[in-house]
Every structure is written in structure tokens, then in C-alpha cells.
Amino acid sequence: MKIGLMQEQTLKMKMTQELQQAITLLQYSSVDLLSYIQELTMENPLIEVRETYSSPYRKSSSKSDKQSFIENSFEEKPSLREHLRNQLIDFSMTTNDRACLDLLINALDANGYLKDNLVDLARIVNVSEELLESKLYMLQSLEPAGVGARSLQECILLQLRRLPIRNELAETIILDHFRSFAEKSWKDLAKKLNVSIIEIQEIQHEIKKLEPRPGLKFESDESTYVTPDMIVRKTNNELQVIYNDELIPQLLFNQTLEPAILNTMDSETKDFYSKKLTQGRWLQRAIEQRKETMLNVMKVIIQKQHEYFLYGKSLLKPLTLKDIAEALDIHESTVSRTVKDKFIQTPHGLVSMKSFFSNKLDEESGEVSSASVKMKLMEMVNSEDKKKPLSDQKIANELKSRYGINISRRTVTKYREQLNISSSAIRKQY
Structure with missing residues (x-):
């Protein structure tokens, strides 16, 4: 048995504090991000915040607000x-x-x-x-x-x-x-x-x-309204995504001091100023990076779910976080953080960014998402003869004959219950 020394070269990525903070910032909702920014302004005298009318912490009642954002805010009502x-x-x-x-x-x-x-x-x-x-x-x-x-x-x-x-x-x-x-x-x-x-x-x-x-x-005591992080508009069958800049407050950052003032600082004060200057610059970069990542992810979602945005919810296709990650060459966890607690105004209403993701049922069903099947199931129940409502097995049979969707009766039961649709016995009318 020989005893010897071996030298092995490995490559490890050390996650800096700034990178950790940037990742955290990405998964924040707009409300959480605003709260975080306000906390930083309390400890960093170089950062000032100028809030916009769309701030999640403010109730806007101005008639001159932009129409695209007004339509997503509920009128103020008593709780x-x-x-x-x-x-x-x-x-x-x-x-x-x-x-x-x-x-x-x-x-x-x-x-x-x-x-x-x-x-x-x-x-x-x-x-x-x-x-x-x-x-x-x-x-x-x-x-x-x-x-x-x-x-x-x-x-x-x-x-x-x-x-x-x-x-x-x-x-x-x-x-x-x-x-x-x-x-x-x-x-x-x-x-x-x-x-x-x-x-x-x-x-x-x-x-x-x-x-x-x-x-x-009545209005909830906990929240006033939901304002979209991004808006997808349809113009002449062309889709455009717009980031809601006014949801995040404008940062006023004092990056320079008069040389005369700098010369009067002792080393401890200069060190404090340097750290706060670095923190302020990082915050600006991180907010811009968050915006860029959200827009990039949303643009790929639009490409993948093009028919949904043009024609409606029943055309939602199977889409996973991995699909977006591969298209943008980023990590799947980055996509997950990006879509967390974000809302999108679409031509078909205000939806969570997570709602665009749906797994494929199985290979036999082809490119059909579970969300699309649920939509078809709901349409079938809404149009059924109420005196002879469709059983779960009949719904499964109809899905196969009409749309070529091959799912079991138990899957139909599961989807029906998730949609809060009663069984055929309870739906029956005399």
C-alpha cells in the first residue's frame, strides 16, 4: 500500500453578501421591496425616496391617474x-x-x-x-x-x-x-x-x-388593492410587456460630496461614507437587475403562451420553470424567485405570474396543460343538462372524444374538486 500526496484543483463560487442580497431582492413582492428600501433609507443618509402615486402603501383617488393602472385598483370601500x-x-x-x-x-x-x-x-x-x-x-x-x-x-x-x-x-x-x-x-x-x-x-x-x-x-382590513408589476398589452395581434416603474419609488442618491467636506472628515467618517456610498450604488444596480430579470422572464412567457394572451385562458400550454430557465440560460431557482408574489395585467384580467406555469398531463394527451383541461371541464359542466348532469366518467369520455385528452375518472374528480364543482348527484335539478 503506497501513501502519497495528491493535488486536486477545484472551482468553488463564493456567494458574496451583495449577491445574496440581490437574490433576496428578486423574490420580494413590490410591497416587500418598498418596505426594504424604506428601512435602508433610515440607516443610509445618502439615499432618499420619492414615492409615486402607485406605491403599494398609498390609496390613490386621483382622477388623473393613468388609466392602465386605475382599472386594476379597487375602489376604496369600508371594511x-x-x-x-x-x-x-x-x-x-x-x-x-x-x-x-x-x-x-x-x-x-x-x-x-x-x-x-x-x-x-x-x-x-x-x-x-x-x-x-x-x-x-x-x-x-x-x-x-x-x-x-x-x-x-x-x-x-x-x-x-x-x-x-x-x-x-x-x-x-x-x-x-x-x-x-x-x-x-x-x-x-x-x-x-x-x-x-x-x-x-x-x-x-x-x-x-x-x-x-x-x-x-367589503374591503379587507389587510389589503387595499393589487397593482400589477407588469402589463401585457395586445395591439393589432402584437403583444408588448410594460414594467410598472411607478410601483417602485424613485431613489434620489447623493453620490458626491464637496472636496472641502471630504477633507474635514476623519478616517472613521470617511469609512462610513464609503460603505454607505457602496450600499447605495448596489441598491440601484439590484433594483435595475430585478426589473431586467422580470422583463426577460415575462417576454419568454409571452413567447411560450402566445395563444393564451391573444385568445384566452383555455389555450394555456404546459410550461415549467425549467423551460424558462433554459431559454434564458439562468438557474431554475432564479425563475422561481422572479415569479414569486408578482402580478401581471393581461388582456384577460389580472393574474399571478405563477399562473402561467402548468405541467403537461401525460404523453398521450399531447401539448395540453392541466389548467386548460380544468377550463374545458368547467365549460362542459356549465353547458350540461342540469336534469342529467355529467358524471366524472362521462366528462372523461367527452374530453377524450371532443379534444383527444386522455385522463382518468379519478383525475376528473380531482380537478372538479379543485374547481369547487359539486358531484353530479348534487348538481342535479328536478
Whole structure:
């Protein structure tokens, strides 16, 4: 056995702090990027920020704003909590009663439902469960009808009881036979209540006019609007991508000092100035690099999904992060960071940048994406005979005969559930 020394040459890339920060910057949403820039301005006196009207932290109400960005911002509306509190202003209540109502209002979720247990909530304000429940009934008497419900069943019942002409049969069905009604066990239900299936069908039509999530029509407390990072425009069948420069604030960077001032600095102050100067220059380069990378990725997406942008969502093709990475000769993780938390205004609406990526179903199906199949599935369900709705197996058969898409019944079931489409038994109308 011989013992000897071997020399091996290896090449390793050391990731600098600036490179790490640039990678982090790339995956930031516009809101996160703005927050990060504002933090840097607090510690770097050389950087100043001039915010634009499109800043994610500002509510724009100017009528002269650019139309392309106005159409993506929702009109400012009161939140559900504000709306409820406004209705209570003129009520004469004790401090304890108001504290109970305030607790209940704060406990509502975005849908307007109360998911917390009353026993646990009562302990917070140190009152009895009975008192808190009486205040819940008061909350449930406010607008919108159905607010404060603890379940879908209670939400529907609260709204039925508010109708100008009350339907006793509908209230009885929802109160005592909700599960049978929801699962469409209507033959047994009709027999039990001594009514016709047609009467139950009519009740279903009335209930469909109600609002299952009454809180959603109000502005969220957490966010005001979504503004696109980029816009894809179609002009004479030509597609153009525009970066929303006004979403990111303009940086005013003081890169020079008078020689007289520099000469008066001690070495420690000069070192501080040099570091902040380097940090400011890096930030400018990193923001420009982020913009360039986003535009490059989006341009390739447009090339790959050309038919989608021109003609609609049903023509979305299979596309992976690897496809974009290979086209741009960059790492797949770079593409992943680029599309994270970014939004694009397309001719077909505002969408997440991630939504352009969809895997191919299988080799037998050809160039068809799962998103495209879901779109076709939804169209088939929307146009079906409601008296004889399509079963999952029939949908699979139709997809194969109409479009040459070969997928199993179980895959259809999975896609249907992801689209929140009920089974054929529940979709059936009499």
C-alpha cells in the first residue's frame, strides 16, 4: 500500500453578501421591496425616496391617474368591521356591552363568520357566555344579513328570516334537515315533509340568491388593492410587456460630496461614507437587475403562451420553470424567485405570474396543460343538462372524444374538486 500526496484543483463560487442580497431582492413582492428600501433609507443618509402615486402603501383617488393602472385598483370601500361599528354609533350601551360587541366584531373572519368558541371569547372580557350570546344576536341583526353566523347553515337561516315574505318550509328545511337538503337526498326529504320535489327545487333556487359569505363584499382590513408589476398589452395581434416603474419609488442618491467636506472628515467618517456610498450604488444596480430579470422572464412567457394572451385562458400550454430557465440560460431557482408574489395585467384580467406555469398531463394527451383541461371541464359542466348532469366518467369520455385528452375518472374528480364543482348527484335539478 503506497501513501502519497495528491493535488486536486477545484472551482468553488463564493456567494458574496451583495449577491445574496440581490437574490433576496428578486423574490420580494413590490410591497416587500418598498418596505426594504424604506428601512435602508433610515440607516443610509445618502439615499432618499420619492414615492409615486402607485406605491403599494398609498390609496390613490386621483382622477388623473393613468388609466392602465386605475382599472386594476379597487375602489376604496369600508371594511366589514368599520361598517358594523358605524351601525352601532347611535346605540345606547353600557361599557361592558360595547366591549362584548367590539370583541365579537374583531373575531369575525373575512367571510363575516364567527369561528371562535363563545366560551373562550367570554373569558377574554370576563363575562358570562349567555351575555356574550345575547350580544351576538344583536350583531346578527346588523347589515349585511348573515353576518356573525357560526356556520353556513346559520348564515342561510339568518338571511331567510330577513326576507320580506318569509318561507316557513325553507326555514324548516335549513333548520332541521340541512344535511339532507345539501346532499340532495330530496326524495326522502319530500316524503318526510309531505311536499313535492319541485317545491324543494324552488327553495334551492331562492337560497342560491342569498349570500353564503356576506363579508366578502367589503374591503379587507389587510389589503387595499393589487397593482400589477407588469402589463401585457395586445395591439393589432402584437403583444408588448410594460414594467410598472411607478410601483417602485424613485431613489434620489447623493453620490458626491464637496472636496472641502471630504477633507474635514476623519478616517472613521470617511469609512462610513464609503460603505454607505457602496450600499447605495448596489441598491440601484439590484433594483435595475430585478426589473431586467422580470422583463426577460415575462417576454419568454409571452413567447411560450402566445395563444393564451391573444385568445384566452383555455389555450394555456404546459410550461415549467425549467423551460424558462433554459431559454434564458439562468438557474431554475432564479425563475422561481422572479415569479414569486408578482402580478401581471393581461388582456384577460389580472393574474399571478405563477399562473402561467402548468405541467403537461401525460404523453398521450399531447401539448395540453392541466389548467386548460380544468377550463374545458368547467365549460362542459356549465353547458350540461342540469336534469342529467355529467358524471366524472362521462366528462372523461367527452374530453377524450371532443379534444383527444386522455385522463382518468379519478383525475376528473380531482380537478372538479379543485374547481369547487359539486358531484353530479348534487348538481342535479328536478
